[in-house]
Amino acid sequence: MLAQQLVNALSLGCVYALFALGFTLIFGVLGVxxxxxxxxxxxxxxxxxxxxxxxxxxxxxxxxVAFAFSGVLGLVIDLLVLRPxxxxxxxxxxxxxxxxxxxxxxxxAIQGIFGAQNIRFPEQLVSNRTISVExxxxxxxxxxxxxxxxMLMALLLLALKKTxxxxxxxxxxxxxxxxxxxxxxxxxxxxxxxxxxxxxxGIAGVLIGLYSNALFPLMGKSMLEKGIxxxxxxxxxxxxGALIGGLxxxxxxxxxxxxxxxxxxxxxxxxxxxxxxxxxxxxLFGTLMERKV
Amino acid sequence: MKRNTLAHSLFALISATALAATAHAxxxxxxxxxxxxxxxxxxxxxxxxxxxxxxxxxxxxxxVNGNKLQLIIEDDQxxxxxxxxxxxxxxxxxxxxxxxxxxxxxxxxxxDPIAQAAKTVAFGTSNTADGITSIxxxxxxNSVTEADVLPETxxxxxxxxxxxxxxxxxxNDDVFTKSGYDNFVKALEHAKIPVTTTETFAKGDVDFKxxxxxxxxxxxxxxxxxxxxxxxxxxxxxxxxxxxxVPFIGGNGMNSVKVFDLAKGASDGxxxxxxxxxxxxxPENVKFIKAFEAKFKTQPxxxxxxxxxxxxxxxxxxKTIKLGGNLAAERSALRDALPSVKxxxxxxxxxxxxxxDKAGKPAGYDAQQTAIVSVTKDGKFVIEK
Numbered sequence: 284m285l286a287q288q289l290v291n292a293l294s295l296g297c298v299y300a301l302f303a304l305g306f307t308l309i310f311g312v313l314g315v316x317x318x319x320x321x322x323x324x325x326x327x328x329x330x331x332x333x334x335x336x337x338x339x340x341x342x343x344x345x346x347x348v349a350f351a352f353s354g355v356l357g358l359v360i361d362l363l364v365l366r367p368x369x370x371x372x373x374x375x376x377x378x379x380x381x382x383x384x385x386x387x388x389x390x391x392a393i394q395g396i397f398g399a400q401n402i403r404f405p406e407q408l409v410s411n412r413t414i415s416v417e418x419x420x421x422x423x424x425x426x427x428x429x430x431x432x433x434m435l436m437a438l439l440l441l442a443l444k445k446t447x448x449x450x451x452x453x454x455x456x457x458x459x460x461x462x463x464x465x466x467x468x469x470x471x472x473x474x475x476x477x478x479x480x481x482x483x484x485g486i487a488g489v490l491i492g493l494y495s496n497a498l499f500p501l502m503g504k505s506m507l508e509k510g511i512x513x514x515x516x517x518x519x520x521x522x523x524g525a526l527i528g529g530l531x532x533x534x535x536x537x538x539x540x541x542x543x544x545x546x547x548x549x550x551x552x553x554x555x556x557x558x559x560x561x562x563x564x565x566x567l568f569g570t571l572m573e574r575k576v
Numbered sequence: 577m578k579r580n581t582l583a584h585s586l587f588a589l590i591s592a593t594a595l596a597a598t599a600h601a602x603x604x605x606x607x608x609x610x611x612x613x614x615x616x617x618x619x620x621x622x623x624x625x626x627x628x629x630x631x632x633x634x635x636x637x638x639x640v641n642g643n644k645l646q647l648i649i650e651d652d653q654x655x656x657x658x659x660x661x662x663x664x665x666x667x668x669x670x671x672x673x674x675x676x677x678x679x680x681x682x683x684x685x686x687x688d689p690i691a692q693a694a695k696t697v698a699f700g701t702s703n704t705a706d707g708i709t710s711i712x713x714x715x716x717x718n719s720v721t722e723a724d725v726l727p728e729t730x731x732x733x734x735x736x737x738x739x740x741x742x743x744x745x746x747x748n749d750d751v752f753t754k755s756g757y758d759n760f761v762k763a764l765e766h767a768k769i770p771v772t773t774t775e776t777f778a779k780g781d782v783d784f785k786x787x788x789x790x791x792x793x794x795x796x797x798x799x800x801x802x803x804x805x806x807x808x809x810x811x812x813x814x815x816x817x818x819x820x821x822v823p824f825i826g827g828n829g830m831n832s833v834k835v836f837d838l839a840k841g842a843s844d845g846x847x848x849x850x851x852x853x854x855x856x857x858x859p860e861n862v863k864f865i866k867a868f869e870a871k872f873k874t875q876p877x878x879x880x881x882x883x884x885x886x887x888x889x890x891x892x893x894x895k896t897i898k899l900g901g902n903l904a905a906e907r908s909a910l911r912d913a914l915p916s917v918k919x920x921x922x923x924x925x926x927x928x929x930x931x932x933d934k935a936g937k938p939a940g941y942d943a944q945q946t947a948i949v950s951v952t953k954d955g956k957f958v959i960e961k
Binding site for chain 2: 284287288291292294295298391394398399400401402403406413415420422491494495496497499501502504505506536537540541545546548549
């Protein structure tokens with residue numbers, strides 16, 4: 284049973300990590316806690332569902348549609364909401380509050396169009412086959428989610444560390460003003476970040492929608508709550524933190540169900556999180572905050 | 577002078593229209609307060625459809641003694657505070673004869689006392705938690721409580737699937753699923769069926785494999801599940817993925833044709849009990865399903881069936897009272913006429929039975945109806961006896 288539970292923890296952890304990657308990217312570069320990320324995640328899933336059921340796209344097509352649709356949505360949110368606030372030098376909390384509003388608008392729009400009931404992707408979109416090895420059951424989709432979250436994390440990490448673009452982004456994270464003076468196109472990179480982060484949110488929406496077999500307008504809400512916990516634990520704005528934080532939360536939840544009892548799950552998981560933050564207030568990889576201060 | 581003439585003619589015009597309105601048969605204003613947005617909207621919208629269908633049928637057949645029903649529909653958003661606001665608006669501002677709703681038991685606990693104080697009937701068609709009708713003698717519901725349904729579901733499932741021990745799984749952050757759990761526990765104790773393990777989950781969870789893995793290790797003969805569909809359907813899918821093949825015994829929240837879509841490929845072997853079943857072929861139910869599908873281009877569910885019946889039950893009482901007096905008198909006349917209504921509708925034969933309050937004194941009225949137990953098989957509910 285322990286082996287199965289560890290596999291469960293790994294796949295749940297990667298689900299959380301997948302969501303947290305885009306979420307933490309925006310914070311890392313723009314310095315904004317974007318609370319509309321849950322809604323963008325949900326919209327991406329709905330867009331993909333529409334594309335799949337009307338155009339008959341396969342899984343990779345659905346992922347591209349979700350990435351593009353959510354990405355453009357993120358870009359529009361940046362242009363209409365975040366940019367005016369940046370231009371007016373609004374204090375940190377203002378964009379956060381503004382994105383709550385964006386989230387509510389998106390959620391209600393989707394509910395208005397598609398209704399409040401659950402929908403799901405067509406059954407044949409992804410193989411529901413369970414692979415059994417030594418009494419451990421794991422589905423193809425779970426393996427895909429695990430692989431993809433590690434790959435995306437590595438890709439983002441590499442891009443940030445090794446490329447010219449990544450260096451520019453890190454310069455912006457350090458100080459947008461200094462970066463601007465150095466001739467970096469700060470606004471352009473802000474747009475790019477909003478696009479990519481939201482696009483990643485859309486991909487997460489499709490995979491998590493497939494994983495739980497349910498799309499509904501409020502699907503981003505509980506994900507957002509877990510996502511906030513994950514990026515705080517991992518260290519705000521850090522890619523490795525999103526993965527490790529997600530894995531930690533998944534492991535804590537699964538093991539507390541297995542050995543303490545499911546009604547104590549959140550108490551144990553968030554209790555552990557609190558303890559870690561007592562020891563490391565900036566999270567596991569929280570160097571970015573230190574530099575900012 | 578000129579102004580004066582204008583004012584006079586305006587006055588004359590207004591009184592003329594007022595007279596014209598009273599000369600016609602009056603509309604009967606019926607308040608509907610349901611969750612049309614927010615998390616409970618999938619129930620609230622279904623409920624609204626049921627009311628609209630019934631009201632249209634009644635109006636098309638000439639109304640109630642020549643008076644048309646006029647529905648005043650408000651959104652309680654599935655929230656207590658909003659349910660209170662909406663009840664106040666309907667009762668005091670819109671001056672409705674009675675109020676249907678609210679959708680959730682939580683909201684009913686908060687809003688029904690307002691109707692009771694205003695001596696206006698509050699008629700729930702979807703509130704199944706304990707204690708709603710103990711609020712007072714103006715509180716009615718035609719929704720059968722889970723306390724009545726679940727023992728019957730369990731009895732039928734045990735008989736057909738040879739169940740000796742069960743695992744239990746429920747959502748512990750929701751009044752409805754928690755109350756379903758409490759009723760299942762009572763029914764299990766009464767039937768002397770041991771529980772191997774009890775697991776919980778929360779709204780919005782996407783992964784249930786930790787709980788299911790634990791359940792699998794205890795080798796139950798069935799899993800008792802008190803969940804809403806949003807979590808219940810993924811639970812069934814993930815259980816099958818983990819190689820759990822035993823049947824599920826579900827509460828009211830699992831009783832929807834949506835389960836065949838949301839748990840496609842893993843929807844077999846779910847026992848549910850409910851006053852309504854899509855497979856029930858009584859003439860009243862066949863007529864209801866046909867009319868519903870024609871009007872809304874979608875399949876009805878239990879919530880639509882109950883609101884549809886609720887409207888008809890109320891109208892039976894309405895037919896017997898004298899309208900056109902003062903509103904307070906009409907409201908209490910309706911209240912006095914309701915308890916003796918007997919009606920056979922989409923949910924079968926129905927009558928009220930008196931509930932008691934906490935002190936054991938007579939209070940509001942609950943539904944008295946026999947539950948239909950079905951099991952899912954190949955994308956259909958099959959009725960089991």
